[in-house]
């Protein structure tokens with residue numbers, strides 16, 4: 001699967017921009033603030049219907065305008081699909097495949113998979129559990145529509161349950177029956193999500209370890225531990241045991257929405273003991289494992305987006321990484337860098353099939 005071309009209209013700093021891409025390596029070069037990350041994010045948008053960077057679609061509309069649109073032509077063997085995304089101020093986001101609108105954006109997820117490696121990945125180590133859950137969800141959602149369906153349902157019911165707890169508190173009432181309806185839905189979807197996560201992490205860790213040892217060139221003991229309240233008890237008990245607390249705080253305090261991943265080096269949190277280099281190798285290994293797993297499960301070659309790759313690695317390591325990605329035959333690559341000459345000299349060493357775009 002490859003992205004053959006991309007058109008941007010009013011997307012961030014681009015008024016109108018067209019690209020035709022190489023099916024192997026595409027390098028976006030230019031000074032800071034030229035829009036390299038924005039192009040990568042536009043590709044991410046067409047794959048996953050949302051930005052990698054901005055929670056709000058509106059932030060991606062060019063200043064002073066009231067819409068942005070993206071159009072990409074994806075090629076899959078002999079098939080060619082035109083994907084169009086339109087975001088208009090005050091209107092619902094529209095996504096079309098070959099001129100037919102999707103009823104639900106979620107139907108699109110996983111059709112054109114992609115993986116982003118970005119300086120913002122540091123959040124996965126440094127920030128709260130929300131970032132790691134998002135990483136895990138993003139991966140499993142691209143592989144399994146049932147997981148995505150359960151996750152959407154779970155998040156909706158969670159909001160409804162919290163709203164009901166708030167209502168009880170404001171009105172000084174309590175209705176166990178109404179709450180029980182939400183609890184049942186939460187438990188049903190939560191248990192499915194939990195099972196998927198357990199299975200997934202098992203598969204993921206061995207692939208991840210393989211990449212970490214290649215990248216770090218060392219035999220360092222690393223691990224990823226899946227943390228969940230459901231390891232200890234059933235979801236039913238969890239809600240029962242925390243009912244009083246939840247009523248007081250008007251918030252569902254326990255459940256799979258609190259799950260986390262513990263990234264470990266030598267059995268300690270890498271956040272605390274990992275050097276910068278170890279943390280960077282760890283983050284890239286997470287993404288390469290994601291790439292391999294998506295490729296194996298979906299039988300599609302995900303697109304790899306590498307933003308500001310020299311932020312993470314020196315030139316030798318970048319070359320090694322790119323060779324690795326090419327050897328594994330992962331698929332189309334997009335990368336960005338501020339230095340044209342540096343990028344070109346590395347790419348020329350490893351492939352003749354590349355395009356360079358000066359922004």
Ligand SMILES: Nc1ncnc2c1ncn2[C@@H]1O[C@H](COP(=O)(O)OP(=O)(O)OP(=O)(O)O)[C@@H](O)[C@H]1O
Nearest residue numbers: 012013032033034035036037038059060061062063
């Ligand atoms: N909504 C918007 N409308 C117009 N321009 C925007 C909008 N949002 C961001 N920008 C502009 O986009 C540019 C940033 O683009 P981007 O982050 O892609 O740059 P970059 O080339 O990746 O830079 P760096 O090398 O520093 O990472 C900035 O000039 C910023 O002002």
